[in-house]
Amino acid sequence: MKKVLTQFKKFQHFYPYTVNIIGAKSKNQINYMSCAWHTALSFDPPLFGVLVSKKRLTHKVISDSREFTVNFLKADRVKLSAQLGRTSGYDTDKLKQFQVQLAPSKIIKTPVLEEAYVCFECKVADIKAYGDHDLFVGEVLAIHEDENCFNQEGVLDAGKVNPLLYLGSDFYITINPDTKKHVVPD
Numbered sequence: 585m586k587k588v589l590t591q592f593k594k595f596q597h598f599y600p601y602t603v604n605i606i607g608a609k610s611k612n613q614i615n616y617m618s619c620a621w622h623t624a625l626s627f628d629p630p631l632f633g634v635l636v637s638k639k640r641l642t643h644k645v646i647s648d649s650r651e652f653t654v655n656f657l658k659a660d661r662v663k664l665s666a667q668l669g670r671t672s673g674y675d676t677d678k679l680k681q682f683q684v685q686l687a688p689s690k691i692i693k694t695p696v697l698e699e700a701y702v703c704f705e706c707k708v709a710d711i712k713a714y715g716d717h718d719l720f721v722g723e724v725l726a727i728h729e730d731e732n733c734f735n736q737e738g739v740l741d742a743g744k745v746n747p748l749l750y751l752g753s754d755f756y757i758t759i760n761p762d763t764k765k766h767v768v769p770d
């Protein structure tokens with residue numbers, strides 16, 4: 585028997601999701617925050633969506649600059665996710681405090697995260713409000729990928745990268761590469 589909830593405070597049963605760090609740089613500000621609510625939206629054109637609460641400094645900076653980077657972390661950088669996801673750029677200069685290493689983007693002004701295994705450069709194509717979060721739809725203009733981490737089809741090499749997965753609250757996990765299967769229909 586399953587328990588049925590019609591009233592609930594926490595709504596996080598859909599995890600695990602991969603964690604990325606969203607970067608945003610405007611004329612006056614640069615900021616990075618952890619993000620688990622994200623999704624690919626289209627192959628052609630390549631569109632990637634991130635959901636950002638209106639409370640975040642990141643929300644303000646992306647709204648100003650109309651661009652952002654999406655940077656996926658390996659599991660061994662779990663501490664950085666906690667640091668960038670539990671402090672706000674409104675209160676502290678996170679780049680300085682947590683010694684975040686940046687690298688230049690190719691097309692946009694917002695830097696990518698040096699230690700991410702894959703990063704997207706995005707130009708804002710659309711913004712839509714959904715309850716307390718806004719969906720920023722980014723057109724992916726460039727992808728920075730660690731060549732050792734993906735095969736020729738662009739599939740993650742699970743033997744080489746343990747992607748960081750978020751379980752909700754302050755819990756994280758990663759994948760077991762031994763469980764990988766290549767399955768095609770009969």
Ligand SMILES: Cc1cc2nc3c(=O)[nH]c(=O)nc-3n(C[C@H](O)[C@H](O)[C@H](O)COP(=O)(O)O)c2cc1C
Pocket residue numbers: 603615616617618619620621622635636637639640641642643665666668669670671672673674717750
């Ligand atoms: C693992 C993790 C994932 C998160 N995912 C999101 C998210 O998808 N959207 C969001 O608005 N906040 C998310 N947060 C919360 C923000 O990262 C957090 O509020 C951060 O302090 C905002 O920073 P800022 O004010 O500097 O932008 C997440 C936090 C953690 C730890």
